[in-house]
Amino acid sequence: xxxxxxxxxxxxxxxxxxxxxxxxxxxxxxxxxxxxxxxxxxxxxxxxxxxxxxxxxxxxxxxxxxxxxxxxxxxxxxxxxxxxxxxxxxxxxxxxxxxxxxxxxxxxxxxxxxxxxxxxxxxxx
Amino acid sequence: xxxxxxxxxxxxxxxxxxxxxxxxxxxxxxxxxxxxxxxxxxxxxxxxxxxxxxxxxxxxxxxxxxxxxxxxxxxxxxxxxxxxxxxxxxxxxxxxxxxxxxxxxxxxxxxxxxxxxxxxxxxxx
DNA sequence: TTAGTTGCAAAAAGTTTGCAGCACG
DNA sequence: CGTGCTGCAAACTTTTTGCAACTAA
Numbered sequence: 650x651x652x653x654x655x656x657x658x659x660x661x662x663x664x665x666x667x668x669x670x671x672x673x674x675x676x677x678x679x680x681x682x683x684x685x686x687x688x689x690x691x692x693x694x695x696x697x698x699x700x701x702x703x704x705x706x707x708x709x710x711x712x713x714x715x716x717x718x719x720x721x722x723x724x725x726x727x728x729x730x731x732x733x734x735x736x737x738x739x740x741x742x743x744x745x746x747x748x749x750x751x752x753x754x755x756x757x758x759x760x761x762x763x764x765x766x767x768x769x770x771x772x773x774x
Numbered sequence: 775x776x777x778x779x780x781x782x783x784x785x786x787x788x789x790x791x792x793x794x795x796x797x798x799x800x801x802x803x804x805x806x807x808x809x810x811x812x813x814x815x816x817x818x819x820x821x822x823x824x825x826x827x828x829x830x831x832x833x834x835x836x837x838x839x840x841x842x843x844x845x846x847x848x849x850x851x852x853x854x855x856x857x858x859x860x861x862x863x864x865x866x867x868x869x870x871x872x873x874x875x876x877x878x879x880x881x882x883x884x885x886x887x888x889x890x891x892x893x894x895x896x897x898x899x
Numbered sequence: 900t901t902a903g904t905t906g907c908a909a910a911a912a913g914t915t916t917g918c919a920g921c922a923c924g
Numbered sequence: 925c926g927t928g929c930t931g932c933a934a935a936c937t938t939t940t941t942g943c944a945a946c947t948a949a
Contacts, residue, residue, distance in 0.1 A: 652904060672938075686906040691939065707832035711913075712938060727879055736879055742871035747890050750863050754852055756892030763888050765872050767881030777929060797913075811931040816914065836938075837913060 654689035655697060659717065667733035668706060668714035706764065729769035738765075779814035780822060784842065792858035793831060793839035831889065854894035863890075 661674045669677075675690045694715055697703045704716045704726075718724070719737055723744075727736040740763060747761040786799045794802075800815045819840055822828045829841045829851075843849075844862055848869075852861040865888060872886040 650903090654905075670938090684906090688906055688940085689904080692904090707834070707836065709832070710937095711832065711836055711838065713836065727876060727881060729881070730883075738875050738879075740871070740875075743868055743888070746865070746867035746871070747888075750865075751852060751890050751892045754861055754863075755895035756852060756854070756890075758855075759890060759892040761888065761890040763868070763872075763886065765876050765881075765884060765886040767876045767884040770880035775928095779930075795913090809931090813915085813931055814929075817929090820915095835912095 652689075652693065654685050654693040657683055657685045658690060658693040658697065659702075662703065662715065662717040666716075666735055668704075668708075668716045668728070668735060670708070670712045670714050672712070674715070725763040725765065727765045727767070729772055730766045731768050731772035734769055734771075777814075777818065779810050779818040782808055782810045783815060783818040783822065784827075787828065787840065787842040791841075791860055793829075793833075793841045793853070793860060795833070795837045795839050797837070799840070850888040850890065852890045852892070854897055855891045856893050856897035859894055859896075 657678055658674060661677050662669070664677070671690050671694055672687070674694070675685070675687045678685050678690070694703065694705075694713075698705045698715065701721070702717070704718050706714050706716075706726075708714050716735060722739075724737045725740045725743065727738050728734070743761070743763055748759055751759040782803055783799055786802050787794070789802070796815050796819055797812070799819070800810070800812045803810050803815070819828065819830075819838075823830045823840070826846070827842070829843050831839050831841075831851075833839050841860060848865075849862045850865045850868065852863050853859070868886070868888055873884055876884040
């Protein structure tokens with residue numbers, strides 16, 4: 650089921666290709682005249698993340714950042730450290746590396762997280 | 775310079791091969807009769823992390839977890855999701871993949887984080 | 900009527916900061 | 925003395941929870 654808050658959050662996420670915090674989403678909604686409360690934003694993000702509709706990552710500052718995934722498939726993110734822009738990339742090579750490395754050490758049920766950071770072509774150094 | 779708190783923290787970290795939270799370190803020190811305060815633990819971890827003497831990562835729960843690195847060189851972590859044990863692995867393959875993927879998209883000054891999770895041989899499924 | 904959603908206010912939990920006391924050169 | 929480290933308490937931030945009002949079938 651999809652609630653009003655969930656739809657509002659998804660709309661807000663559609664506006665951007667960056668990872669944004671819950672607080673940021675809330676502020677953005679408020680700016681657009683939407684009266685959805687911070688609590689509902691958090692609750693909406695929680696269920697959207699649970700169902701895999703949005704990607705979550707933890708910033709170094711300790712807050713959770715969210716983004717609507719373009720693809721349902723497993724992928725990784727290439728994030729511009731200057732403007733925050735995100736590009737989704739497939740990880741043919743890494744997947745293989747992760748599996749192999751892990752099984753070399755006898756690990757089972759492998760999963761992994763990979764984030765690549767850099768400065769994108771549009772951002773001057 | 776190395777302070778008393780820093781030495782206490784390093785000692786506590788030497789005891790384990792897991793990523794541990796600041797609070798956990800503090801509790802552990804207290805348990806051993808050390809009277810170092812939580813504040814000093816945080817301050818010590820901050821400077822140790824800054825100088826690269828310990829590795830930091832953010833748990834899904836949003837707390838910072840720390841670990842003393844065995845090597846100064848760039849490496850990644852293979853973490854057991856059951857017992858928390860950590861194995862440091864070199865990432866010959868990933869490094870190359872990250873660089874290549876990033877430059878394909880015109881990104882400069884690449885850095886990356888990789889964490890592999892699984893169940894280690896000592897932990898029954 | 901009833902099950903689910905909402906938003907405020909309050910509470911948690913992790914971390915940082917202000918500050919007075921201590922240690923030690 | 926003076927500089928820096930310490931630890932307590934208070935402040936702050938992000939996220940969660942309690943709860944009463946609201947909504948829609």
